[in-house]
Amino acid sequence: LAEEHGFESLWTVEHTVVPAGYASEYPYSADGKMPGGDAVSITDPLIWMSWVAAITTRLRVATGILILPQRNPITLAKQVATLDMLSGGRVDLGVGVGWLREEFDALGVPFEERGARTDEYIAALRALWSDDPVTFKGEFVSFERCHSNPKPVQKGGIPIVVGGHTNAAARRAGRLGDGFFPGRASDEELRPLIETMRASATDAGRDSDAIEITAGGVFDLDGVKRFADLGVGRIVIPPLGFDLETLKGTIGNFADSVIAKAG
Numbered sequence: 001l002a003e004e005h006g007f008e009s010l011w012t013v014e015h016t017v018v019p020a021g022y023a024s025e026y027p028y029s030a031d032g033k034m035p036g037g038d039a040v041s042i043t044d045p046l047i048w049m050s051w052v053a054a055i056t057t058r059l060r061v062a063t064g065i066l067i068l069p070q071r072n073p074i075t076l077a078k079q080v081a082t083l084d085m086l087s088g089g090r091v092d093l094g095v096g097v098g099w100l101r102e103e104f105d106a107l108g109v110p111f112e113e114r115g116a117r118t119d120e121y122i123a124a125l126r127a128l129w130s131d132d133p134v135t136f137k138g139e140f141v142s143f144e145r146c147h148s149n150p151k152p153v154q155k156g157g158i159p160i161v162v163g164g165h166t167n168a169a170a171r172r173a174g175r176l177g178d179g180f181f182p183g184r185a186s187d188e189e190l191r192p193l194i195e196t197m198r199a200s201a202t203d204a205g206r207d208s209d210a211i212e213i214t215a216g217g218v219f220d221l222d223g224v225k226r227f228a229d230l231g232v233g234r235i236v237i238p239p240l241g242f243d244l245e246t247l248k249g250t251i252g253n254f255a256d257s258v259i260a261k262a263g
Contacts, residue, residue, distance in 0.1 A: 001057060001132075001243075001247055001248065001251055002068035002251060003057070003059045004253050005251050005252060005254075005259065006259045006260070007059065007226075007251075007259070008059070008060060008234065009059060009060035009061065009092065009234070010041070010052055010059055010060075010061055010062070010220065011060050011061075011062045011063065011064035011094070011236055012048050012049060012061075012062075012063060012064065013045065013063070013064060013065070013198070014042065014045045014063060014065065014066045014067055015042045015067070015100065015103060015108070016040050016041070016042075016067075016070065016103065016160060016214040017033075017103055017106050018034070018039070018040065018103065019038075019100075019102035019103060020038050020039075020104055021038065021136060022038070022100060022102045022103075023101075023102070024078050024099060024100045024101045024102060025099070026095075026100075026106075027099055027165055027183065027193070028097065028183055035205065035231070044064075044065045044251060045066055046051070046066075046079050046080070046083060047064075048059040048191040049063070049083060049091070050051055050083055050086070053083065053087035053090060053091075054086075055253060056091075059090065060091070060092055060249060061083075061087065061090055061091055061092075061095040062091070062092035062093070062094055062161070063092075063093055063095070063097055064094045064095040064138045064161075064163060064181060064214075064220070064236060065096035065161075065163035065164075066094060066095050066096070066100040066198055066225070067095075067097070067103075068092065068095040068096065068097070068100040068118045068121050068122070069097060069098060069104075069113070069115075069118050069121065070098065070103070070104065070107050070109050070116040071115035071121070071137065072110065073124040073128070073141055074128065074141070074143065074148070076121075076125065077124070077125050077128035077129060078128075078148055080093055080125075080152070080158055080234060081129055081148070081149075081150055081151055081152045081158070081171070082159070084152040084153055084154060084158050085150045085151075085152070085153050087129055088153065089152070089153040091152070092158070092159045092161055092179070093125075093158050093159065093160050093161065094160075094161040094162075094163050094179075094214075095122070095160060095161070095162060095163065095171070096118075096133075096163040097114040097115050097118050097164065097168075097169070097217070098111075098114055102136075102189040103226075109211065115168065115172075116139070116140070117140050118172070119172065119176065120138045120139060120140050121140070121141065122143065122160055122176050123136070123138070123176075124136050124138065124141050125158075125160070126160075127134070127153050128146075128148045129148075129151055129157040129158065130151070130157060132148070132149065132151070133145040133147050133191050134145055134146055134147075143232065150181065153253055159178040159179055159212075160176070160177055160178050160179070161178065161179035161181050161212070161214060162176065162177035162179070162180055162181070162222055163179060163180075163181035163182075163183060163191070164181075165182060165183035165184050165189075165193070167193070167196050169182070169183075169193075170182065170194070170196035171197070171200040171221060171250055172194045172198065172200075173197045173200070173201075173211060174196070174197040174198065174199065174200025174201035174202075174211065175200055175201070175203075175206075175208065176204070177197075177211055178211065178212065179211060179213065179214060180193075180197050180211055180212070180213050181213075181214040181215070181236075182194065182213070182215060184215075184217075185216055185217020185218075186199045187226060187227075187230065187263040190215060190227070190230055191230060192202045194213060194231055195231060197211065197213075198211075206223070211236070212233045212234065213230075213231050213232045213233055214232070214233070214235075214236055215227055215232045215234075216235065216236040216237060216238070217236065218235060219237060219254070220256070220257070220258065220260050221257065221261050221262060224258060224262050225262070231241055237254070240254060252259050
C-alpha cells in the first residue's frame, strides 16, 4: 500500500527488552515514557525489514533506530549485508546510542560506554563491508584476517544514518554518518542540531551537504517545504492507522495532499 502510493521507505524501531517499571526518561514524550506502556510489542527490526523487503520491489527499509552498542558488530555486519543483497540494495541502517539504562543492564552492556562503542562499531561495520579479508583492532572489538561475505550491493556500502536528539548525536552524524536523523520535530529544535552536525562535518573535513537529513513531525505540505528549507531531505511520519481499511484512506490522503505536491 505504501509503495503503491509513492512512499520512499519504511522505518522501524528497536528495543530488545523493556524492563518493567524502568526509571530512565524516554526523551521523546512529555511524560518521559514510551508510547504503549512497558509491555508494548516491538518486533525485531531486521526480521521485520526482511519481511517488508520480500513483499515489495521499490521501498527502502530502514531502522530508526537500531541500538548499535547493544549489538555484536560482526554478526550485525553479516545480517545487514545479507538483507541488502536479498533486497537488491534497499537498506539504510539508522543507529543510535540508546537511552534505556535498564535495558543495557539486562543485556550486560555498560551504559556509560555506549557512545564510544557506537563510534567504534560504525568503523568495524564499514571495514567488514569493504575489505576481504578484514583486520580490525579496537577497544571493544578486534579481529584479524576474517572473511565476511556477502558484501552489501550498494556502492559505497550501506548508508549509516546517525539518530539522536543531542548535540553529541549531531556531532557524531557530522563525523561519521551518511545521514542524520535528529529526534526533534520543530524548526526551533531542528535548526541548531543541523548546524551542529554541519559544523562537525566541516571540522572532520567532510562535505556536510552530502549528509542526508531525515526528520519527522510535519504532516502537511507547508511543513514539508519548511523543513526542506532547513536541509531536510526525507520526512518520516508515524503510522496513520493500524488496520488496512483505515490505512487505505489515510495513506491515500497523505499521498494526494503531500507526496504528489511536494515534488
